Amino acid sequence: MPLLEISVVPVGTQSESFSSDVEEAVSIIKKRGLSYQVTPTATIIEGDLDDIMDVAKEIHHNEIGNGAKRVVTNITIDDRIDKPISLDRQVDHVKNS
Template identity: 70%
Template sequence: MPLLEISVVPVGTATESFSHDVEKAVSIIEQNNLKYQVTPTSTIIEGELDKLMDVAQVIHLNEIENEAKRVVTTIKIDDRTDKPISLESQVNKVSDH
């Protein structure tokens, strides 16, 4: 199943903190019943590509609805076709060494 990494930076808000934005993004991900992992600088989501893109759009638009003057969203997609991948398998490969 594909993995999508998303990082959203709202610009022109009343605060420098992103914690509320991350909490809202996680809430959106959970409402869509997707597996995820929060990192210090982004969030990784596992799911079908169409669903991942829909969720990424909702997360991005949520920042605009929350009155950010500008939103910079960075997305990376890891989609292997030769064998399945998952959040757990990718982390376990690194921690097993």
């Protein structure tokens, strides 16, 4: 299944902290039943390409809905077709190397 890494930076808000934004993003991901992993600088989401793109769009629009004057969203998609990948497999591979 494809992996999508998303990092959202709301600009023009009343706070310098992103923790509540990450909590809301995780809530959106959970609501859709997708697997995810939060890292210090981004969140990785695993799922069908259409599903992960839809959730990325919802996370982005959520920031606008929360009053951000500008939102910068960075997305990286890892869609490997020669063999299966997953959140756990990728992390385990690095840990066991």
